[in-house]
Amino acid sequence: MAGVFEQLNETILPTIFEALSGAGIADYADVYRETVTVDTGGGVKRTWAVEYADIPVVFEPLQVKRAFNAADKLLTVQQYEITMPQTYDDERISINPTTDYISVQARGNEPAKKFRILTAGDQNGVHWRLICERENVE
Amino acid sequence: MSAISEKVRVALYTKLNVSGVTSLATGGIFESKAPDNASFPYVIFFRIGPGPVEYAFGPPTKVLETDLWLIKAVVSEESAGSKSPQALAEEISQACETAIGNTLTLVGNTARWVARVADMPPYEEQQNDRFIYHRGFNLRVSVE
Numbered sequence: 383m384a385g386v387f388e389q390l391n392e393t394i395l396p397t398i399f400e401a402l403s404g405a406g407i408a409d410y411a412d413v414y415r416e417t418v419t420v421d422t423g424g425g426v427k428r429t430w431a432v433e434y435a436d437i438p439v440v441f442e443p444l445q446v447k448r449a450f451n452a453a454d455k456l457l458t459v460q461q462y463e464i465t466m467p468q469t470y471d472d473e474r475i476s477i478n479p480t481t482d483y484i485s486v487q488a489r490g491n492e493p494a495k496k497f498r499i500l501t502a503g504d505q506n507g508v509h510w511r512l513i514c515e516r517e518n519v520e
Numbered sequence: 521m522s523a524i525s526e527k528v529r530v531a532l533y534t535k536l537n538v539s540g541v542t543s544l545a546t547g548g549i550f551e552s553k554a555p556d557n558a559s560f561p562y563v564i565f566f567r568i569g570p571g572p573v574e575y576a577f578g579p580p581t582k583v584l585e586t587d588l589w590l591i592k593a594v595v596s597e598e599s600a601g602s603k604s605p606q607a608l609a610e611e612i613s614q615a616c617e618t619a620i621g622n623t624l625t626l627v628g629n630t631a632r633w634v635a636r637v638a639d640m641p642p643y644e645e646q647q648n649d650r651f652i653y654h655r656g657f658n659l660r661v662s663v664e
Contacts, residue, residue, distance in 0.1 A: 419604075420604075421603070421604045421606075421607055423604075423606065423607065424606075425603070425604025425605065425606035425607045426597075426604055426605075426606075427597075427602065427603065427604040427605070428597050428598070428650075452645065452647045452652070453554075453560075453594050453596075453645060453647055453652045454550075454552075454553055454554055454564045454594060455553055455554040455555065455556055455558055456553075456556045457556070457647065458556075459648065479649070480649070483649065498648050498649045499649065500648075500649070515648055517648065518556060518557065
């Protein structure tokens with residue numbers, strides 16, 4: 383079984399995702415990862431840069447949306463599940479929910495979309511099922 | 521809010537809504553709550569400690585109303601620029617204090633005392649995958 387998963391992970395799924403993206407059924411996304419710098423007073427500054435680029439993904443909304451008071455204003459969040467291959471372009475994609483976020487690339491009339499990662503579900507070492515949130519968007 | 525505190529609210533906003541503050545707090549200046557689409561960082565201010573009104577003898581004649589106000593910077597870890605959110609929040613807080621100074625212009629009343637009392641206790645608020653930093657100070661305003 384391990385051999386099947388390995389084939390799915392490293393060969394089959396990347397090919398499928400690429401084909402889906404090429405057919406316009408899946409999107410492309412970039413995985414951003416943070417770098418932390420500490421200033422002379424112990425203040426922490428986070429900056430982000432692309433760690434993995436042009437990864438084919440699919441995303442769908444979940445039945446969870448909520449509004450609450452945060453930072454002295456009203457915040458609404460919508461949860462999504464993002465599916466993406468764990469291996470793409472012969473590179474294993476690692477995901478750390480505390481340091482990474484997903485940016486689905488703009489296409490046509492659709493702008494780029496930022497997805498904040500809550501959890502990273504590992505589906506048999508074959509693909510990622512990421513539970514994410516988007517804030518204050520239509 | 522009393523009629524006087526309403527005048528103070530307007531006067532404080534006028535003092536805060538200047539380029540020295542808004543060039544740092546690019547999201548804007550708001551009383552109590554920011555609008556949903558406000559971008560970080562922004563300034564929130566509101567009255568936190570209504571004080572007892574002081575009266576003169578004889579028929580009670582209102583002579584002084586003193587209130588405590590909170591002015592704070594709300595800064596996200598993702599706020600643009602090279603400064604840490606703590607440093608940026610402190611810079612905005614300082615700019616607010618400088619902008620207010622020690623005077624307020626009120627119509628029909630006189631501000632006798634306008635000065636910072638103390639810093640507010642700083643705190644961080646988690647918002648999904650990041651922290652929001654709140655830094656500011658308390659301002660005592662006495663109006664005749």
